[in-house]
Amino acid sequence: MPPHAHRPRPPHHRTGPDDVSGLEAAIAAGRIDPSGILAIFGKTEGNGCVNDFTRGFATQSLTLALARHIGPERAAAVCYVMSGGTEGAMAPHWTVFERVEGEGATGPALAVGRVHTAPLPAEHLGRTGQVEQVAAGIAEAMRQAGLTDPRDVHFVQVKCPLLTAQRIGEAEARGARVAVRDTLKSMGLSRGASSLGVAVALGEIAPEAVTDAAIGRDLALFSGRASASAGVELLGHEIVVLGMSAAWSGDLAVDHAVMADAIDVEPVRAALARLGLGAAGQLDAAARGRLVALLAKAEASPDGAVRGARHTMLDDSDISSTRHARAFVAGALAGLVGRTDIYVSGGAEHQGPPGGGPVAVIAQRG
Incomplete structure (x- = not known):
């Protein structure tokens, strides 16, 4: 079965x-x-x-x-x-x-693959070593899910590590140099390298385009299907691949969109419509009931503006810009779907265009 x-x-x-x-x-x-x-x-x-x-x-x-x-x-x-x-x-x-x-509704349907990678040496974080490890992990997760065509993959969620003072000290004690000594900045580098690993694995960019110098700097390099979240609670990566496969059955389907900026909800509306949840305004109660999950990335636009109007998210010395961006994008998406139990992750380095980010929609098939 x-x-x-x-x-x-x-x-x-x-x-x-x-x-x-x-x-x-x-x-x-x-x-x-x-x-x-x-x-x-x-x-x-x-x-x-x-x-x-x-x-x-x-x-x-x-x-x-x-x-x-x-x-x-x-x-x-x-x-x-x-x-x-x-x-x-x-x-x-x-x-x-x-x-x-079991024998669910015939496919194609949502397919899920997952993998845990080995611990990442601290000196590889934010560098091509991390990109390569994530890309290899995605290939294995796709194999487990039976997803042979990268075009069938709609979203890749990566939980990645970060640097702490202790991890930096341990690396330096064995003669290694880390990419950055600022632990907060290490989160962005880890998210960025992980996301470029997604882009390489899915054929969105060529492997040779990714260099240590490009990670976190060349914002023209990005994945439209990557979501990376860094945390202190792990040393390796946890990778979950979501796609559509004719080999899977069931009543769930996934689609994705890419927001060009923090209020670009129309691509998300189009993805909802492709899953049978089309609406001119906010989703009604029946459509909200069929929406299973909304997963999104958010970041403060690095040029300091949204559609020409200045924002102050990058100038707040008390609250990280990732926190502002999460709240802002979550509000925009909640207004679209009429629900607040949505997953918005802050920090979209190499995840969609600067100031925007990928979005995945999982819904019950009509």
């Missing part, structure tokens, strides 16, 4: 990073089989910066919860992609990706 991707809508939104009661309730009711969980994406309530430990807290809480059902080894194999920061009205929530075997 073909693999079947499924994610029942949880009846419960989280009250904190350790609140797994919604997942437990879905398992107890038989709506989720924990043995089939491939990945869990989450938005957590922290600041999304280097010292945001809500991501690790959430990952630990989910791992321990699943270990009670499927054992520690299988629980550790799940990809936990936690994105910190729920600024504005973005709702903290989980999105659970489950694979089961």
